């Protein structure tokens with residue numbers, strides 16, 4: 001898989017600091033409870049991994065300030081590490097603030113297949129206050145003839161859209 | 177170590193704004209005019225509660241060894257809260273809720289950008305997180321001000337009525353409380369008065385699109401930032417604090 005952080009170097013390029021490959025593999029099994037096709041590495045919320053003497057320090061950054069999934073994710077990281085015989089200490093860092101641009105390339109494809117229109121890349125957009133691309137593609141039929149129903153959807157990270165061709169409503173993962 | 181009582185006050189001011197507005201928006205849960213807007217308001221409420229939590233955790237850490245996030249949120253009395261009077265205004269009809277949100281978000285659009293550059297690293301990080309959320313909230317509120325203002329005769333009338341009713345509570349946004357002035361001098365935190373021109377410009381452009389009139393009254397209510405609240409505050413706290421008062425230390 002092209003996008004997978006197969007090496008420590010690759011992880012460092014996107015994130016920071018010391019890393020251990022087997023720990024990364026375990027972290028890639030911890031899924032977002034709201035979007036179970038994405039791991040926390042797909043989301044890009046893991047900021048730092050340090051392994052020392054059977055203990056691992058992991059820093060994660062919240063997606064949205066009020067996202068109730070963050071607490072669960074912390075617990076699941078600890079549980080996954082415990083199964084690999086590692087004691088995990090998880091801390092939350094706020095700055096730099098998470099952006100959907102940190103999601104892995106492959107994550108966008110996974111979202112789309114799951115039926116959620118993926119966010120565009122903010123870095124490629126002109127102004128990013130609420131960076132909504134002009135055209136959002138329907139994940140069911142790929143039509144760009146879609147319209148927003150509400151900027152606030154079933155979870156903090158999603159907006160609600162409808163497709164004007166196949167008439168299906170769908171979630172759009174907001175640029176953030 | 178000197179913790180600076182002003183810094184605690186300042187953080188509580190921001191935290192209380194977020195908590196009380198989050199509580200107010202949460203009151204809409206299950207009562208929204210349509211399902212999508214019920215979801216929108218509770219989503220925004222969740223952003224505010226999340227922001228309040230980060231701020232209370234910070235305040236608890238610099239306040240006193242025995243204080244906790246929950247104790248600060250749930251165990252203080254009215255006069256110890258430092259939120260704006262604006263955020264404690266009742267939800268009223270949907271137009272009142274929209275106007276309250278619009279007035280505050282139009283202010284916060286510049287405020288958090290300025291706070292991000294303050295010398296207080298934690299506040300700067302929280303502000304950085306809040307900027308994007310504020311942009312979404314402001315967009316939501318602006319669109320509703322326009323849709324209702326430029327809608328039917330009744331919706332226009334009720335939107336204008338809400339704007340007029342909340343107008344006297346907008347002046348407090350720009351009054352610098354002693355803790356704000358201290359934080360400005362010590363940590364380069366924003367001067368609220370400096371937000372006025374950006375705020376007025378947003379009002380002008382949105383109200384013009386909505387066909388609404390900007391009220392001209394100069395008489396303003398203030399006091400929330402220093403703990404003098406309206407009678408609504410007691411009712412909010414009675415509902416919000418009931419569980420912690422009845423079962424101290426309880427957790428979900």
Ligand SMILES: [Zn+2]
Pocket residue numbers: 138139140141142143163164165166167168
């Ligand atoms: Zn479609």
